[in-house]
Amino acid sequence: MAGCLLSFAGLPSPVYFQRRVFMIHLNELLQATAGQLHGPAQATEFTSFAFDSRRLEPGQLFLAVKTATGDGHDFIADAVRRGAAGVLCEYPAALANLAAPVTAVIVPDLQQAITDYAACILQKYRPKVVGVTGSSGKTTAKEAIAAVLQKRYRVFKNYGSYNGRYGLPIALGELAPDHEVAVLEMACDSFGEIAELVRIAQPQIGVITTINQTHLAYLGTLANIANEKGRLIESLPFTGSAILNADDPRVAGMVPRTKARILTFGLSAGADIRATDLKVRPDGLTFTLHYEGRSYPGQTPLLGRHQIYPILAAITVGLTLEVPPETALAALAKLPRVPGRLNPLPGQNGALILDDTFNSSPEAVMAALDTLVELPGAHKVAILGDMPDLGDIESEAHQQIGQYAATRVQRLVTQGDMGQQIATAARAAGLGKHAVHVTFTSDDAAAAVQDLLSPDTVILVKGGAGVRLERVAQKLLAHPERDRQQLVRQGAGWEQVRARQPARPTWVEINLDAIANNVRLLAQLAAPAKIMAVLKADAYGHGMVKVARTALNNGASWVGVATLGEAINLRRAGIEAPILVMSYMPAWQAHDAIAHNISATIFTAEIARAFTRAATDLNQTARVHVKVDSGMGRLGLLPQDVLPFLKAINRPGLEVEGMYTHFGTADESDLSYAREQLRRFQALLAELDQAGLRPPLIHAANTAGLLNLPAARFDMVRPGIGIYGLPPSAVLDLPPGFRPALTFKTTVGQVKTLPPNSPVGYGATYYTQGTETIAIIPVGYADGFRRGPRTWGEVLVKGQRAPLVGRVSMDQCAINVTHIPNVRQGDEVVLIGRQGNEVITAEEVAEHLGTINYEVVSELLARIPRIS
Numbered sequence: 001m002a003g004c005l006l007s008f009a010g011l012p013s014p015v016y017f018q019r020r021v022f023m024i025h026l027n028e029l030l031q032a033t034a035g036q037l038h039g040p041a042q043a044t045e046f047t048s049f050a051f052d053s054r055r056l057e058p059g060q061l062f063l064a065v066k067t068a069t070g071d072g073h074d075f076i077a078d079a080v081r082r083g084a085a086g087v088l089c090e091y092p093a094a095l096a097n098l099a100a101p102v103t104a105v106i107v108p109d110l111q112q113a114i115t116d117y118a119a120c121i122l123q124k125y126r127p128k129v130v131g132v133t134g135s136s137g138k139t140t141a142k143e144a145i146a147a148v149l150q151k152r153y154r155v156f157k158n159y160g161s162y163n164g165r166y167g168l169p170i171a172l173g174e175l176a177p178d179h180e181v182a183v184l185e186m187a188c189d190s191f192g193e194i195a196e197l198v199r200i201a202q203p204q205i206g207v208i209t210t211i212n213q214t215h216l217a218y219l220g221t222l223a224n225i226a227n228e229k230g231r232l233i234e235s236l237p238f239t240g241s242a243i244l245n246a247d248d249p250r251v252a253g254m255v256p257r258t259k260a261r262i263l264t265f266g267l268s269a270g271a272d273i274r275a276t277d278l279k280v281r282p283d284g285l286t287f288t289l290h291y292e293g294r295s296y297p298g299q300t301p302l303l304g305r306h307q308i309y310p311i312l313a314a315i316t317v318g319l320t321l322e323v324p325p326e327t328a329l330a331a332l333a334k335l336p337r338v339p340g341r342l343n344p345l346p347g348q349n350g351a352l353i354l355d356d357t358f359n360s361s362p363e364a365v366m367a368a369l370d371t372l373v374e375l376p377g378a379h380k381v382a383i384l385g386d387m388p389d390l391g392d393i394e395s396e397a398h399q400q401i402g403q404y405a406a407t408r409v410q411r412l413v414t415q416g417d418m419g420q421q422i423a424t425a426a427r428a429a430g431l432g433k434h435a436v437h438v439t440f441t442s443d444d445a446a447a448a449v450q451d452l453l454s455p456d457t458v459i460l461v462k463g464g465a466g467v468r469l470e471r472v473a474q475k476l477l478a479h480p481e482r483d484r485q486q487l488v489r490q491g492a493g494w495e496q497v498r499a500r501q502p503a504r505p506t507w508v509e510i511n512l513d514a515i516a517n518n519v520r521l522l523a524q525l526a527a528p529a530k531i532m533a534v535l536k537a538d539a540y541g542h543g544m545v546k547v548a549r550t551a552l553n554n555g556a557s558w559v560g561v562a563t564l565g566e567a568i569n570l571r572r573a574g575i576e577a578p579i580l581v582m583s584y585m586p587a588w589q590a591h592d593a594i595a596h597n598i599s600a601t602i603f604t605a606e607i608a609r610a611f612t613r614a615a616t617d618l619n620q621t622a623r624v625h626v627k628v629d630s631g632m633g634r635l636g637l638l639p640q641d642v643l644p645f646l647k648a649i650n651r652p653g654l655e656v657e658g659m660y661t662h663f664g665t666a667d668e669s670d671l672s673y674a675r676e677q678l679r680r681f682q683a684l685l686a687e688l689d690q691a692g693l694r695p696p697l698i699h700a701a702n703t704a705g706l707l708n709l710p711a712a713r714f715d716m717v718r719p720g721i722g723i724y725g726l727p728p729s730a731v732l733d734l735p736p737g738f739r740p741a742l743t744f745k746t747t748v749g750q751v752k753t754l755p756p757n758s759p760v761g762y763g764a765t766y767y768t769q770g771t772e773t774i775a776i777i778p779v780g781y782a783d784g785f786r787r788g789p790r791t792w793g794e795v796l797v798k799g800q801r802a803p804l805v806g807r808v809s810m811d812q813c814a815i816n817v818t819h820i821p822n823v824r825q826g827d828e829v830v831l832i833g834r835q836g837n838e839v840i841t842a843e844e845v846a847e848h849l850g851t852i853n854y855e856v857v858s859e860l861l862a863r864i865p866r867i868s
Contacts, residue, residue, distance in 0.1 A: 032120040033113035038104040043085040049173035058083030118169035127182040134209030142185040144314035153180040163187040198235040206232040211250040214361040217391035226250040236260035246271035265312035280374040304371035340488035350455035356462040357470040369408040378456040385463020386416035402426040416467040444553040446475035503865040506746040510868040514739040516554040523555030529713040534720035536562035541857040590614035599623040608649040615653035625658035630677040632664040658697035667704035667729035704728040743833030761806025780811040784859035793848040799836025
C-alpha cells in the first residue's frame with residue numbers, strides 16, 4: 001500500500017442528519033494510491049466515487065472499474081459527458097477524445113488503488129469501526145446499528161449494498177473527518193473476501209447475524225460459510241467486542257475464534273441480550289427486551305419475527321458504545337424500513353404488498369411466509385421467484401419451499417426456471433392446481449393475482465435478484481409512480497443490467513415480454529377463434545417451455561408441436577393445456593400419446609386402429625385430429641376420402657376432436673392458390689355438415705393465413721412465426737406492434753494484429769490485404785452459425801458492422817475489426833439483433849444464407865444457452 005501521510009484542508013461543519021458534501025482530495029488520492037496525474041489537473045476535489053456512468057452525479061470521480069463482465073474504460077467518455085470531475089483508470093489511451101478536459105489519475109491496478117485509499121482514509125480519520133456480516137440480515141442490522149449509534153455519535157454507514165471488495169472501498173469515498181463511528185456491512189461470496197475487508201477496515205466491533213444457505217454455490221458448505229464469516233471476529237483486537245447470535249449454533253460456535261470480549265443476543269435463555277413476547281402486527285414487531293435483570297418494552301416498524309435478530313444486534317452494539325437500552329429502543333421504534341426487505345406497501349384495491357424482493361434464500365423465504373401468515377387478511381398470496389447461489393441443493397431447496405408454501409398460502413405464483421419446481425412441489429403437497437400459477441414475465445405474475453386484489457388480501461413478493469420481482473411489486477402498487485422509489489433496483493441503469501450471466505460467452509436472449517405481446521395481438525386478430533401456439537423445433541429456437549407458459553398466459557389455449565417427444569417434455573414441465581402433435585406419429589407411439597393426454601394427427605386407417613386399440617388397452621380415450629391435404633401435397637387425406645374415413649373410424653375409444661389443413665402459399669403475394677385450397681376445404685366442411693360428421697374444432701390458418709385469409713380462421717388458428725415477432729415472408733410483414741423476441745450474441749475472445757498477406761482460418765481461403773485487426777469470436781457451425789456454402793456475412797461490434805473473414809470453424813470464427821477502434825477481449829458482438837444504431841435481422845441473415853428466417857432461428861442449437 002502507498003504511503004498514508006495525507007493532508008486535509010477541512011470542510012465546514014455539516015448540518016447533522018443531512019447529506020454531507022463529502023470531498024475526495026486529489027493530493028490525498030495521489031499519495032494513497034501512488035497514482036500518476038495524466039495531464040493538468042482540472043479539479044482537485046471530488047464529491048465521491050462513481051463506477052456506473054449511467055448513475056453518475058456531476059462532481060464525482062469516475063472509477064474505470066474492470067470486472068469479469070465489463071470494463072469501465074469503455075464508459076469514460078460517457079462519464080465525462082455526464083459531468084464527472086475526474087477519472088481514475090489504468091489505460092491512458094482511454095482518455096483520448098473526451099468531450100471536456102478532466103483530472104485523470106493513472107494507476108496500475110484500480111481495485112488495489114481504491115482499497116489503498118480507503119485504508120488510508122480510515123487510518124487517518126480513525127473512526128471506531130463496527131463490522132457487520134452474516135448470510136442474511138446484515139443490511140438491516142447495519143441500518144439498525146447506525147440508527148442506535150446516531151443517538152450519541154456522528155455515524156458513517158456504507159450505503160446500499162456497497163459491501164464487497166469493490167463496493168466497500170467505493171462507499172468509503174464518502175467518509176468524512178467528523179465521523180466518529182463507521183458501521184460497515186461486509187459481504188462475502190468468495191473465499192478470502194472477509195479477510196480482505198477487515199484488513200481495510202480494522203474493525204473494533206464485529207457482529208455476525210446468522211449462517212445459512214446463501215452463497216452455497218460459491219463457498220460449498222455451511223461450514224465453509226461459517227469459516228469465512230468468522231474471519232471478522234478473528235480480526236478483532238483484545239479490547240474489541242464480538243457480538244454473536246446465540247440462537248444460531250454455527251455463529252455461537254465461533255466463540256473460540258476471537259480474543260475479543262463476547263456478547264450474545266437472541267431468544268434463548270443464555271443470551272446476554274434477550275427478547276421475549278414477540279408479536280407481529282401490521283405496523284411492525286413488538287417484544288420485551290431483557291438485559292442484566294431488567295425488562296424493557298420494545299417495538300420496531302420492521303415486520304417478521306426474524307427481524308428481532310438485527311434489532312437485538314443493534315441494541316448490543318449500542319451497549320458496547322454506552323448507548324443505554326432506553327435510548328436504543330427509542331431509535332429502533334422509528335427505524336425506517338429497508339426497501340426490498342418485507343417492506344409493506346399499499347397495493348391496488350386496498351391490498352397489502354409485502355415487498356421482499358432484494359434477494360432470497362430458503363431460510364428467508366420461510367421466514368417471510370411465516371410473517372405473511374401472521375398478518376391479518378383472509379387471502380394470503382405468495383409470488384415467489386428463483387433463489388440464487390444454492391449449488392448442489394438448488395433443486396431440493398426449491399421443492400422444500402414449494403412444500404412449505406402449500407401450508408401457508410391460498411394462491412402461489414412462481415416466476416423463473418426454478419420457480420417451476422416450487423410450483424410442482426406445492427401442487428404435490430396439496431395446493432390445488434388452480435391455486436398455482438407458473439409464469440416467466442412480470443406482467444403474467446401480476447395478472448395471476450388480479451382477481452384477489454382487495455383489502456382482505458396480503459401478497460408476499462420475494463425472489464432472488466436475477467428474477468427482478470420488484471417489477472412485479474411495482475405493477476401491484478396502488479401508486480406505482482409515488483412508491484416506486486421504495487422499491488429496489490430502480491433507475492434507468494438497472495434496466496440494462498443482466499443479473500445472471502449465460503453459461504458460455506455465446507448466448508441467445510429471449511424477450512418473453514415480446515412473446516406475450518405478440519400472442520395478445522394475434523389473439524385480438526383471430527377472435528373469436530382460439531389460438532394454438534405452434535412450438536415445434538424448441539419454439540423455433542426460442543425455448544419451448546417458457547414460450548408455452550407465456551403464450552398460454554396471454555391468450556393461447558392450445559399448443560402445437562411436431563413430435564411426441566416435444567409434447568411429453570411439455571407435459572413433464574407441467575403444461576396441462578391441450579397439445580396436438582401435427583406430424584406423423586407411428587402406431588407404436590399411440591400408448592404414450594394417450595397416457596400423456598396428447599392429441600394425435602391421423603390420416604390413415606392403420607394409425608386410427610392403433611389409437612383405438614391403445615385406448616382400449618389403457619381404458620382411456622384417444623383424441624385425434626384428422627389432417628386434410630387440400631392441395632399442398634404433404635400429409636393428409638384428399639378431400640374426397642375424408643367422409644368415408646370418418647365413417648370407418650367411428651369406434652368407441654376414439655374421439656375425433658378436430659380436423660385441419662395447411663396452406664402452401666398463404667405467405668405469397670399471389671393468393672389465388674391459397675384461396676383455392678380454402679375453397680376445397682370449405683366444400684369438404686359443407687359435406688361433413690350435411691352428414692353430421694363435422695368435428696368440433698376446425699383449423700387451417702398459420703400466421704400468414706391468419707393475416708391474409710380471414711375466412712380461414714374457423715374455430716382455431718395456428719400461428720407460429722408471428723408469435724416470435726418475425727414476418728412470414730419477404731412479401732408479408734407483420735402488422736404494427738409486433739416485436740422480435742430473439743437476440744443472438746457472442747463476445748470477442750481475442751484481438752490480434754496480423755501483417756499483410758497473413759492467412760486466416762482453415763484452408764487459408766482468406767489473406768489479409770494489409771495490416772489488419774482480426775477478432776476471434778467463440779461461435780461456429782456447431783451452433784447453427786452457418787459455414788457454407790454461404791455465411792452470415794457480417795456481425796455487429798461497438799455498433800458497427802464487421803465482416804466475417806476466412807472459414808467458419810466448428811466453435812469459432814474470425815471477423816475483421818480494423819475499422820473499429822479499441823476492440824478488446826470481452827466486447828459484446830451481436831449476430832442477430834440491435835447494437836447502437838445498427839441492426840441485423842433474422843431476415844437479413846436469411847438473405848445472406850439463401851434461406852428463410854424460420855430456418856435461421858430454428859437452427860440455433862441447444863448448446864447455446866437461452867436467457868430471458
